[in-house]
Amino acid sequence: MATAPAPSLLDAGTHAARWIADYRARAGAGDVLGAQPDPAWAAMFEELAAGAGDDLAIARDRVQRHAEDIGTGFRIIGESEERPWPLSPVPLLIASDEWRHIEAGIVQRADLLETIIADLYGSASLVTRGLLPAALVGGSPHFLRPMAGLVPPGGHHLHFVAIDLGRGPTGEWRVLADHLRAPAGAGYALENRLAIARTLGGLQARLNVERHAPFFAAFRDGLAAACRRVEPRIGLLTPGRYSASYAEQAHLARYLGFLLVEGPDLAALEDKLYVRTIGGLKRVDALWHRIDPRLLDPLAFDSHSRIGVAGLIDAVAAGNLVIANAPGAGVLESPAFGAFLPRIAARETGRDLILPNIATWWCGQDAARASVIEDLDTMLIGPAFGVAPLGLPDGIARPGIEITGEARAALLADLERRPQDYVGQEIVRLSTMPVVTDAGLAARPFTLRVFAARGGDGRWTVLPGGFARIGEHPDPRASVMGQGTWSADVVVHGSGESVAPVSLLQPADTIHVRRNPGTLPSRVADNFFWLGRYLERGEALLGVIRVMLGNSIDADAGAALAAETVGKLVGLVVNGGGAPHPATLRRADLAAFARTALEDGDWHSVRTINRLARGIGQGSRDRLAADVIRLLDAPFPSRGGMLDRAGSLQRRYAALSGLSAEHMGRTASWRFHDLGRRLERATTMTRAIRAFGLARASGDDLSTLLDLADSQISYRQRYLTGMARVPVVDLVALDPNNPRSLAYQIVRICEHLKDLPVLEDDGMEEPQQAQGTVLHAIVSTATAAALDADILGDVERRLFQLSEAIARRYFLQGAEPLRAAGMVLA
Incomplete structure (x- = not known):
């Protein structure tokens, strides 16, 4: 579809003025646009029109594409698939003067909440003085008694809070809810801003929009300041990829430079917390957690927890671990506390709440x-x-x-x-704001989530903006808005002077240059290893299907393959669990067999392998490029014949292979990914050579072997006299310069094992390295003429043993002893 030419500034102003006038005529009293013209809203709509012309639907589609490119998504509890994050192209504009009032109210409230929590888990004077009923505290499931008397490291229970606000029809702001246990949404606010900045590129300069980066820098500095070590290691503890906001958590971890970890990644030892990595146990000084605090430590709280870390609270009590927020802070999330906060604020601070509760x-x-x-x-x-x-x-x-x-x-x-x-x-009635619907601009009620973080100086910093939730229906009652249908960026503007382009990037002279990519948890290494294996396995199975259906470079092979050769292809698929063995090898049966191997979800088909690889990708958002995630998330092809679909999938696999080969840094993550590929390809080639390359192999067998090894062209350039078993086997098994050969895979495997970290410094090979050396010796000293089923069977068995040795050395093994021989503690 042709793209409409960009409108002139005059056209943009005309469109914006008409949109605003039409909207004001329909919007009710109390809308944020108000009754009088506002230059800020006019500038925002002019920016929209500059990119979308007179069609607001274009702006809506554009901002949604930007959100999807960033990787923004969420999951409804009970659903297995993520949904795109719904972002409105129209941000909520708040003038800086009005924002200063909100900011002061948030800081006051955060200080008050900290005071109350410290008292509840300390002297409990608020209860003894009658300012809070004891039943309100003790009756809450979020009051965690093991935290009583425990002063968190740094002296603060709260490091990060989120507060929901509602704006009434007359413009007043009131608090609807406090979020203290595991406040969510800051990542969405950041992603909303990124998408809106790409859609409304000139808005920043026109309105002097306040930036988000200083807030996140302050939060990072605040956590670091509470730690004992000068250069602390900070983790973001996630429940895993099935968490409703996992995409947001991964984005935050990547943006802040935090280590994204799950409970099994961590271990408490001698009142300290460690992350289990490929290089041993590495010290963790602070955790920003996004799980129910009652599940953090099965020894201190819920003994049934499988996602927590036994001994975590002992590390907190010893002062060796900062947790944001401290377990037990969620007691104040109870709506019932709203009945008592105004009185406590007046008694303890001498001031009324700047932002009153409902x-x-x-x-x-x-x-x-x-x-x-x-x-x-x-x-x-x-x-x-x-x-x-x-x-x-x-x-x-x-x-x-x-x-x-x-x-x-x-x-x-x-x-x-x-x-x-x-x-x-x-029952609160809310203001409305404009949102783009199919019928144009419409007024919808909204709530605002604001975030505050404790900085390095111990004071609160408020994120300028947050994000807005917009209701689906015009009904302005907060009680019927639910979770909302759209979100919107919140823009604080009009400071009177240009806003400096602040980012989390620090001056070059303050950062020590390093080429170490950082800590690699064992779970992440395991994921990369199996992502490589699954991608290679799917590509190999596709190769078998395409050869079986007649897609060979050899004009004399393909569909005319002998029944015995076809039977061997079927055997490769069946032995790999891709499909059940067909009753006969007739063409119709063979087509049905290939269809099962391609797309049947009940077998280890290409579709199943894709699903497994996709699951790993979804759980590795903080480490994989957006292009890789998009390819893994792409739907399974449904159009065309089987060869067309197989070809489409093979091109997708080739793209993923190219991205890993040319775009991934040569870090330990890449090494495990490539190690998985090489082990899987070596196993696949070993089985193919056993099936098609032994004595008495037919011409069809040898041609099929070359097809499976993607080596037809190499063979024909090298040998002009036709097919012969020994040269074919030498090319696909023993030639170290053929990137598809068995020998090539063994060489690469040994190189990776040599470059991965070891636990001992005695210079001796670890078990996995020694097994790789033996494999290399077997393959490098073999000859094509002597290569037989026994040697190949021994190679396949050793490849399996090597895979197991790699898993034992580098990956998590359940409740393995923490102090394994040579384990490094850092």
Whole structure:
């Protein structure tokens, strides 16, 4: 489709003015655009029109493509596939004067929350003085008693907080919720900004937009300052790739330079935390966690946890590990605390809250419960502690007027039985902002999530903007907005002077040059190794299918292959688990067999191999290029015949191979990836030579062997007299200059094993290196004429043993002893 020419500045201004006028005519009172013209909003819409002309749908599609290119995605709980992150091309604009008010309120609230948490896990004076009911604290599932009396390293429980705000129709901001356990969303705010900056390229300069980088730099400095070591190692602890916000976590880890780790990557030893790497145990000084704090340590909290680290809290108690945020901070996430924060703020700080809560009544108090029951139809009724009570079985807060019949009777009965499980809150009405729909600009309610991080000086820094959630329906009640349909960037503008182009990149003279790529956890090495194996395995299986269906360079081979040769091809697939053995080798049966090997999900088919490789890719977003992720995520081909689909897949595999060969740095990650490829290719070639290259091999057998080794052209350039077994076998088995040969793979394997780290410094070979040396000796001293089934069987067996030795040495082995012989501690 042809691209429309870019509009002139005059055209852009005309389009923007019309959009704003039409929108204001439809938007209700309380919309952020207001009744009077705003130069900032005009400038933003002019930037939109400059790139999209008069079609807002183009802007919507463009910003969505940019978000997908960045890799932004999320997962709904219970779903296995990620969804694209829904980003509106229209950001929320907030003037700097208004933002300073929000910023002051966030800092005040973060300090207040820190004070309360420190008191609850310390002297508990707020309870003894009657400012907080004891039942409100002790009844919360997020109050973690093992943390009582424990002062976190650095002296702070909170390092990073997220606070949801709602803007009322008259412009006032109020707090809707606090997020302290594992605050999510900062990565989405960062990704939103990147996508909007690519879509509205001139907005930064026109509006003096405040940048995000100083906030993230302050957070990183704050964590480092709380650690004991001068150059600490900081990890981001994730539940894994099935986490709803795993893509965001991977992006944050990459952006901040944190090590993305999972529970099995870590081990506590002698009151210190270590990450298990290919070079031994490496010290971890701080963790920014994104898992339920109750699952962090099965010895201290939930003994059923399989994603935590036994002994983690001992490391915290010893002062050797900083956790952001400290376990137990989530006790203040309870909506019920909103009923008491205004009074505590006034008593402890002498000031009212700059950003007030929505009015809240905790039903655990008699007077509050009576008020809630009396005014039920005008309130929002919700769980007090985030756990679904009997009267609200889905755990979702609902307007009382909408609870009728049997549900209302059940609610009232449970309110009498367990009143402490409920809160009543005022029903908040929200401002609206413009969003692009199929019908053009429409007004939708929104909420704002703001983030604050503790910097190196111990003070709070607030991210200028955050991100907005936009509701699906025009109903402005916060209670019906849910999670929203779109997100939007939030732009703080108008500081009066140009904003310096700050980034996380530091001046060159402050950074010590290094060529060590950093720590490689054993789990990540395992993933790269098996990604290489799966990609090579899928490519090899495709090669067998294409030869079987008649795709050979040899005009006399292909479809005319002898039945015995076809049977051997079938045997390669069956032995690899790609498909069940067909009853006969007739053409129709062979086509059905090939289809199973290509796409049947119940066998180890190409489709299954693709799915396994894709799963590894999704769990390695912090280490793989976006192009690699896109190729791995690409849908399985569904159009054309089998040869067309197989060809499409083979081109995809070739692209992935090219990316790894030409774009991956020669780090340990690449070595494990290539090591997996070489081991898989060596095994595949060994089996192919046993099937097609032994004594009494036919011409079809030898031609097939050359096809499977992708060596037809090499052979024909080298030998002009036709097929002969010995030269064919020499080329595909023993020629160290043929990149598809068995010998070539063994040489590369030995090189990788030599360059990977060892645990001892005595100069002796480790077991995996010694096994590689033996394999090299066997293959390099063999001759094509003498190569037989016994030698090839021995090579295949040793390749399997080598793979096992690599796994034992470098990859996680469950509950292996932590202090293995020679284990390096650093």
